[in-house]
Amino acid sequence: MNYTGTMRRLVIRQTRNATLSADQAEGVVRAFDQARIVNRDGKTLLIDFDPCEIDQLRERLPGWLVSEQGPPVPVPDHCLRIKT
Secondary structure, rough: OOOOOOOOEEEEEEOOOOOHHHHHHHHHHHHHOOOOOEEEEEEEEEEEEEEHHHHHOOOOOOEEEEEEOOOOOOOOOOOOOOOO
């Protein structure tokens, strides 16, 4: 295990070409020692994962999109403010 101490937050999404179901994909993720499932919503999983094993995860999840979750995108505040 090449655990670096810095986990990456990944989003895993099932595509129409996926050969595994969402339940099977969750099982694949759980098979990695350091993996932690943060959330699952249907065919999308949010996980904390060892960056050294991302390539192995992609190989075991054919047809699944595995991408790093980026920083939050700021959303402008469109609320009207009345100054007094």
